[in-house]
Amino acid sequence: MNDRRTFLRQLSAASIAAMTVGSPRRSYAIASKPKATADTVILLWMAGGMAHTETFDPKRYVPFEVGMEAGKVLSTFESRPTVIDGVQFSEGLEEIGKVMDRGTVIRSHVVADMGSILHSRHQFHWHTCYEPPQSVAAPHMGAWVAKELGARNPVVPPFIVIGQRFDRGEKEELKAFHTAGFLGSEYGPFLVEEPTAALETVRPPKGMTPERFEARHSLYREMLKKSGVAEKSSDYQQDSLLRSMEQAYGLLRSPEARAFDLALEPKEAYDAYNTGRFGLGCLLARRLTEAGARFIEVTSEYIPFEYWDTHNTGHDRTADMKRQIDRPVAQLVRDLEARGLLDRTLIVLASEFSRDAMLEGAAAKPAPEGADTKKLPEKMSEMKHYGMHRHFTGAGSVLMFGGGIKRGQVYGKTADERPCTTIENPVSIGNIHQTMYHALGISPETHYEIEGRPFYTTPDGKSPIIPALLAKA
């Protein structure tokens, strides 16, 4: 589908004239591409803000006591050892701890403050690498990957997002980055809102028998033949219509469609992942990786004040979130490894920012004064205050596994006392994106002219990779 020769063809005079506005066009030749160490990406999205101090970068544990000073608390869980010597994770992440010899934990992920915390804006930033608002529609990372690398298997949509429902919470804001932006809707995400109902997205509509589905398609083909336009036309719109109809038909009747059916998974394996929607999303991601998807995002789902958006009763909710992610994430790593796929599959677990009980935004910024529902009382009187968190951008944890990533490594460091901010090797969103693109063999120079502006995969194409994250830099 993606003809590389077309991409690399010499810049023609005509395309200069056209580059001011309108559809994007590649206006350069890539001098060199990194050698790909991964073919597939699985982004495990911890939507809502995952506190590093409660997960992959635990600090001093302070048990709950009525009347305790809020400012004293750093972690509300005990630390537990991982498979890496001297590296501890927060209680409840023991399974992931056991597979850390297959990956890297980054503890120094710093994101932009943007003046005011807004989950949707920060998620937009993380997924597109551009701070909103932008004057042109920025593509989701998955769309870039779909555009540059195309489908791995022609019948499997290259870019799939699992688990985010768009009928609750902040709908439009979420849609704003679940898009291919100026790259064109062809590269947009295939949305699987319910992992358990994924099959419905790729099988004939409910109530339609396979026979009728076949009959409908033959009818369509017959009609095309009779209407006489199918063969003789050379129009790109008609071509694209007929091609995509055949592609859809191909997917719906293909063996690959079975990848979407979690019911086919043996009970034992199903149970291993089944911690809820996210866990089953991981299982679906594994199946789709096997079937040939290119970029899969599994989200814990963003709904204001739910999931990782942990304010009130933060401790209990964080414990539940860890329960949801621990087994399935570890199982995903193990399963891919067992199938020989981990080496070429890049798994990244990240969140739009971290959390701190006392600070809001960047480390140097105290929480705003005045009426503020997120603010902790100075002395904790009830358990619901314990683990209550604000938003923190000065540090955060990211996990990376497989696909050319260095094994058994901790990268970056945060302070042991509040603010538990990054003190070594800060890693930006751009760094992570560029490193991921590098692993996929996508040049940092990759950009398109849109409205006269060169738009790169990372701002101005300038975010450097972090060589230390790679097994072979």
Add this chain to the structure above:
Amino acid sequence: MKYLVSILFSAGAFAAEPISPELAVLSAEARGILAHNCTKCHGQQKQKAELRLDLREAAMKGGESGAAITPGKPNTSELIRRLKLPKKDDEAMPPEKGPLDPKDIATLEKWIAAGAPWPDGATAGIVFQRTPIAPRTPDFPAGTETFENPVDKFVAAYFLEKKFAWPAPVDNRTYLRRASLDVIGLLPEWQELQAFDGNRAKAVDALFARKEDYAGHWLSFWNDALRNDYSGAGYIDGGRLPVSSWLYNALLKDVPYDQFVRELITQAPGAEGFIKGIKWRGDVSAGQRVELQAAQSIGQVLLGVNIKCASCHDSFISDYTLKDAHALAAVFSDKPLDLFRCDKATGEKAAAAFFWPELGSITAEAPRAERRKQLADILTKKENGRLARVMVNRLWAACFGRGLVEPVDALDNPPWSRDLLDWLASDFAANGYRVTRTLRLILTSRAYQLPAVEVASADELAKSSFVFQGPIVRRLSAEQFTDAVSRIATPLYKKRKFVPGDKGGPAFAAGAQWIWNDEADGNINAFPQGKRYFRTAVEFPKGSKPRLARVVGSADNTLACYINGTRVLDNPNWNEAVDADATDAVLGQTGITVAVMADNIAPGAAGLRLAVAVWFEGQKTPLVVATGPGWRSAQKPADGWEKSAFADGEWAPVLTLGPTGLPWADVRGFTLLEHGGFVRAAFVDNDPLQNVLGRPIRDQINMSRPTQATLLQALTFANGRSFDDTLTKAAAKWTARIPDATARLTNIYRTALLREPRADELAFAAAAPADLLWSVLLLPEFQLIR
């Protein structure tokens, strides 16, 4: 190739030293690097060490340390030496920012090695091609007298030059489908096509007479352009204030375009949102402040100028500067506007001004309202030929699938016929900036009637080497497609998100009753054949000022309705109520006389049901005049029966047949706003179906809808549950209405494809009705506009 670039990068048509496209790009990149990294100290504001790198001559001359750039010799160029020094070296550049990206240095080296090409630097900055601002009315080309439509005169001359012979115009079916989709966004009805006598000018007039349908279609065009109908949040300050009602009414009334622009710029009531932009929560880049959004939108939409780049730094793709963008933005600023370069404050304040000083000036010290007015004056004055050129080019693109200039937001690109563009623009301005007038002109041209041209890829359309040969094959827009599905299958939307002007719509018709002339002894199935005449009159409340009126009605079999003597509605179909705007007939009036001629074309049942609603200034609830007791009727009218002054005292009271039931239980359109009981796509929120078909989210202005079909679309059609539900319901409806399979097939083909099934297609009658509908709706013949 060389010729083309010389056009692009020089002031005149012929540059002294045309450079190759590759070098042009390299040069732009190199200058971009200089602008981003060097010109803060070596530019317009400061000239440290007497060096300037923003102008060609100055850059080549060098500064205190001599020449900075030695063309052809990167290794001996001082610029490169300084850039490569370690950061701690006193001579290292740039001193604060630290060493440049090696990639950027490599680009500069490559550029210098290539001779440091800097296109036509005789004047400040880079000289880009610019379309003249002044209007121009070219003479009709010689030898084109046989062509009546001015558009064709220019196209004929163009064809002559291109040695292209006029192909025969398209047939009536193709023409009516094309024109109907372009004017009102809806497919023509089979009956319309049957009744079409081939008089294309008349057909176009009839389409434009359907003002609400016209507005319902062009609403989407303007929503894209004005970034209206954006429902996302992430903003504060009242957010993205919609201009929907204002826009709808402007379209309904065909408000002259200069007035339309004036209202947008001066933020007339209801139109504030366009300038207001989106005020995002938190920090945004300086180039996205609301004032700069306003400047960018004006540039992009109204003037075809991209000043998005110039909002951050002097543009590399045009000669618009950071100052230009900020000066325009300052028109809308409450307080002195800080000038930012690449997100860093320069310490300067921007003074309100417009970047084409020849059109007039703006008093920077004047209050905001005055500045807006001055800008509106400048933009809409006749000397600004640009406003009209941009608009007619957009109209052309909407009708032909490709503008005279492409992309439509970049009017400085060369048109394929400058004479045609200039003539259309000056004609548009000279005749009161009537959009519908120019559209009519275009739609009745022979050029528009040419067979559709197939294109191998979208890129072909973007090329400036494009040769016009007729309209491009287009695809139904998301809205056109969903409206067609609503019509042919079953309504996708039943509830409007917004009702233009006021709430209500023809819900006002709910109280209307079926009436007829009392002449069959109460046997409502035994009325004689023939025309009957109906009247009623109502005075408006004292002092009330009518501002809007709508009429909806149906008669068995046909009707013509007059309000205050003006014919406002014709409905030839007894089985469907039709509504229309009647505002012009009531404006300035003190009362309303409704007169209807209804024709019972065969003996038997007969009836008329009609309602008029009149809205007054300052009032939300309309006055409703509906058929029922109190109306009078006659078998034969005297002259002037339709006029207000006519005395109908001798006419008889009508027979009231009842509100519903009767033979007309299924008459559609009385309780819902649109024909056929569906709400048009433009009146509802974007949904997954429309979104996947390309209706944008509109957090940015985006005038280029995707035209290519995608796998995601195909999957939506192939297994989307809501699409399947729609077709299943529709199949049941069709089957109930037309039990005979062949007759049903014939009807589906007529309705959707506007043709009879061919003999070898009749076999499809055996297919499941839902599958039949599905297949028809996905045929290229249906999906494409040819």
